[in-house]
Amino acid sequence: MKLYNTPMPAPNPRRVRMFLAEKGVSVPLVDVALVKGEHKSAEHLARNSLGQTPVLELEDGTCISETVSICRYLESVFPEPDLFGETALEQALVDMWVRRVEFHLMSPAGNYWRHAHPFTAKVVVPQYKDFGEANRGAYEKSLGWLDREIAGRNFVAGARFTIADICTLSTVDFADWIGLKVPEGLANVRAWHARVSGRASAGA
Numbered sequence: 383m384k385l386y387n388t389p390m391p392a393p394n395p396r397r398v399r400m401f402l403a404e405k406g407v408s409v410p411l412v413d414v415a416l417v418k419g420e421h422k423s424a425e426h427l428a429r430n431s432l433g434q435t436p437v438l439e440l441e442d443g444t445c446i447s448e449t450v451s452i453c454r455y456l457e458s459v460f461p462e463p464d465l466f467g468e469t470a471l472e473q474a475l476v477d478m479w480v481r482r483v484e485f486h487l488m489s490p491a492g493n494y495w496r497h498a499h500p501f502t503a504k505v506v507v508p509q510y511k512d513f514g515e516a517n518r519g520a521y522e523k524s525l526g527w528l529d530r531e532i533a534g535r536n537f538v539a540g541a542r543f544t545i546a547d548i549c550t551l552s553t554v555d556f557a558d559w560i561g562l563k564v565p566e567g568l569a570n571v572r573a574w575h576a577r578v579s580g581r582a583s584a585g586a
């Protein structure tokens with residue numbers, strides 16, 4: 383098994399690296415340099431026709447893309463510690479939070495990145511700047527909602543660390559890197575961020 387990876391600050395491959403680190407599993411990494419366009423090479427498009435990272439390649443050559451799908455596969459192969467929840471209820475709540483984070487936090491951060499950030503101006507043509515900028519407010523609104531939701535609990539989906547925390551951390555850190563900061567007043571999100579950033583896997 384090997385992981386086609388892109389180093390920090392790329393948020394999606396980081397999710398898989400953190401997931402593997404939490405499992406205590408090490409997989410060879412093959413870096414795909416987005417800045418050099420390697421993700422759109424014929425070689426990489428054969429692995430993932432969308433030309434994105436991460437991709438997990440299995441021994442028989444099968445390639446899995448989509449971060450959460452990769453993690454689901456890894457959860458089946460390396461079940462301990464479980465990161466998608468144990469009971470039916472826990473699994474549903476973890477799934478709910480992964481989807482909520484992807485739609486309500488990652489989508490606005492991604493739209494801001496693609497349409498308002500100077501770094502992507504050469505590849506996203508045309509950039510719709512007003513639309514991009516509007517996503518800053520949408521992202522902050524979602525963070526405020528998250529702050530209220532996680533009041534009184536240590537982790538995004540409940541009392542235990544799960545993939546929902548991994549998805550949220552990679553999103554919040556990427557957003558910070560592109561200039562979308564966590565507002566000062568969001569004490570619950572800030573405390574959660576310090577808690578999960580302190581885990582060894584956060585540096586993976």
Ligand SMILES: N[C@@H](CCC(=O)N[C@@H](CS)C(=O)NCC(=O)O)C(=O)O
Nearest residue numbers: 392393394395433434435436448449
């Ligand atoms: N839905 C995909 C998103 C993957 C993605 O957007 N990866 C970024 C790197 S973090 C990428 O490859 N961007 C280049 C592009 O989309 O062309 C997933 O969850 O894996």
